[in-house]
Amino acid sequence: MTAAEIRAAELEYCRDHTVYFIETYCHIEDKDRPDALIQPFDLWPMQKEAIESIEQNRKNVILKARQLGFSWLVISYASKKMLCQTGRTVIGLSRTEAEAQELVRRMEIEFRYMPELIADAKDVPPGWAGPVYNKKSMELSIKFPDGPDSVFKAFPSSPGAARSFTADLLIFDEWAFQQFAREIWASAFPTINRPMGGQVIGLSTIERGSLFEEIFTDPDNGFNKIFIPWYADPKRDAAWYQETKRTMGDLITQEYPATIEEALTVPGGAYFPEVRYDTHVVDKMPAGNLRRYVCIDYGFDMFACHWIAVDENNNAVIYREYDAKDMTIGSVCDVMRTLSAGEHIEMYLAPPDLWSREQITGKSRAQHFYEGGISLTKTSNDFPAGCAGMKEWLKPVEVDGQVRSRLSFLDGKAPNLYRCLQKIQKDKNRPNVYAKEPHDLTHDPDSLRCFCVYWTSPAKASPKKKKKKWTWDMKEDYKNASAEGKAYLREKWGDPE
Incomplete structure (x- = not known):
């Protein structure tokens, strides 16, 4: 050979x-x-x-x-x-x-x-x-x-x-x-x-x-x-x-x-172990008046945005999210205006880095947002305080025998934020904050942090209905009504005397 x-x-x-x-x-x-x-x-x-x-x-x-x-x-x-x-x-x-x-x-x-x-x-x-x-x-x-x-x-x-x-x-x-x-x-x-x-x-x-x-x-x-x-x-x-x-x-x-x-089993473990389906997910929006906020984290690599409604008792629900890559500020503003159409947004909350001025134009990105029709409100850049605020909002508490979080997720409406909160870990060197790696997990929590670190307010309480004095014929109607009819009459006239 x-x-x-x-x-x-x-x-x-x-x-x-x-x-x-x-x-x-x-x-x-x-x-x-x-x-x-x-x-x-x-x-x-x-x-x-x-x-x-x-x-x-x-x-x-x-x-x-x-x-x-x-x-x-x-x-x-x-x-x-x-x-x-x-x-x-x-x-x-x-x-x-x-x-x-x-x-x-x-x-x-x-x-x-x-x-x-x-x-x-x-x-x-x-x-x-x-x-x-x-x-x-x-x-x-x-x-x-x-x-x-x-x-x-x-x-x-x-x-x-x-x-x-x-x-x-x-x-x-x-x-x-x-x-x-x-x-x-x-x-x-x-x-x-x-x-x-x-x-x-x-x-x-x-x-x-x-x-x-x-x-x-x-x-x-x-x-x-x-x-x-x-x-x-x-x-x-x-x-x-x-x-x-x-x-x-x-x-x-x-x-x-x-x-x-x-x-x-990584040392430190998950930063938000309290986030669970049974305590943090709801199937409907709160009743009564709502005060609505939008919070964002913007970078050219990722835009994360969340809509949050706060009820009269200062409980909140995240009812919408939007995540996308490679978006200009003009495109971002168009999306935010379209998705918020018909809603009164109290404030658009954003991190302070958007107020840094660009060398070429002399404008900040916040100014570009304003020119696109979105007026941003600057929140705090205090990372530990923001993380503490998130923990406070997400902490399950017992109310009327039921354990719930003050900040909930409308079922299926913010899946990426929910996933990131469940997966993100404690910082190995600073256990009081969440880790910044993997970076893919941080965009949505950073958006929510803008809401949790800011001084938000509950919705204005609905005016109480005046009780109407029940007459004998009203009571007779109530007595003969079905369960559904009785519920309607109580809603209309209040509880019978």
């Missing part, structure tokens, strides 16, 4: 034997070996199990402890897919451009250290007739002598990332911490969603409230769930864990969980 025939046969064998390919040809950087940083990838038992599980499933999500080499594992798996079959496309998505470049760098390390199978296009050996690779900052491509190119493209987090590509493998690295995770998933998943092909691997440590957490904990979404505990690394023993725990304290369960339950 010629060298080319031997190489082709080896690649054919590797295509169906992933563990063999990784352990024979792939390498990693081992920071514990400064004398020889690049080491052959000798798989641990849990890494082998994970690879075998990934190969059998199209949709995979991996919840893992820190520093277990799984980014290297997934890159190695991707290198096999690109090299052992021509014309393959792999897309890697990371939090930042620097992290996306790091994925490409690791892919280049894999190919650099398998000279038996592939050569660097910049340094091709004499007589070489096999595949060659070429690396750029955000892309690595393989040129085959007898087939279409394979390519690895890396992207940082952005709403439209990877939208225009058709991929064979989609990799989400540190998925829980990617901004625009929902938008990226919506645009990227169709790139691999073909009836007979395409695969996705999402891996991350946990971040509560993230899309990653939703996908991992959803039992019905068809994902293959893989959990990798801290002890997957055979070098980590009980003594290592105890020393780490002394250093990290309770944070160890987030970074180095032993079980799925530990991974999902």
Whole structure:
């Protein structure tokens, strides 16, 4: 056999034997070996199990402890897919451009250290007739002598990332911490969603409230769930864990969980655990007079707006919400006026940052709102005070034997705000405020905070109806009336004497 025939046969064998390919040809950087940083990838038992599980499933999500080499594992798996079959496309998505470049760098390390199978296009050996690779900052491509190119493209987090590509493998690295995770998933998943092909691997440590957490904990979404505990690394023993725990304290369960339950139990926990359907959702608007407010959080990345009605007893209900991206102030004003048509809005409450003047026009965004027909009222920028106000409004209290919140949700009318309040976590360093990450969860709570931090007022009490003196014939009518008729007569004349 010629060298080319031997190489082709080896690649054919590797295509169906992933563990063999990784352990024979792939390498990693081992920071514990400064004398020889690049080491052959000798798989641990849990890494082998994970690879075998990934190969059998199209949709995979991996919840893992820190520093277990799984980014290297997934890159190695991707290198096999690109090299052992021509014309393959792999897309890697990371939090930042620097992290996306790091994925490409690791892919280049894999190919650099398998000279038996592939050569660097910049340094091709004499007589070489096999595949060659070429690396750029955000892309690595393989040129085959007898087939279409394979390519690895890396992207940082952005709403439209990877939208225009058709991929064979989609990799989400540190998925829980990617901004625009929902938008990226919506645009990227169709790139691999073909009836007979395409695969996705999402891996991350946990971040509560993230899309990653939703996908991992959803039992019905068809994902293959893989959990990798801290002890997957055979070098980590009980003594290592105890020393780490002394250093990290309770944070160890987030970074180095032993079980799925530990991974999902983040120190601090939910900021609004009191928000529940039975105490915070109502099926109808309050009776009597209502004073209506609108609160907003505006940025070009997201506009969040909520309509709140306060009754005569200073109880409030959120009865409408509007969320949208990439809206100009003019478009926002049009939406607010249209949705508020026929309602008297007491105030439009907004955060103080909208009053900062722009350098070019000298106008604030609040001025642009005013020119669009919406006069905003500036609220406080005191974050802890706003969070405390939200807790006070949302605190369940007992009234007439029933436990209810002073601030309720009209059923189905503010689903995104309700979801965000249930998922948002305490700030790890300041437990008296909610966390600002994941950022996707903060827009709607920030809007509500404008209402809760401001001095709002209850609606004016309805005038009491004067009781009418019952005559004998009125009493006779009441006596002979049906239950519905009696209710009508009491409403009209008051209770009979």
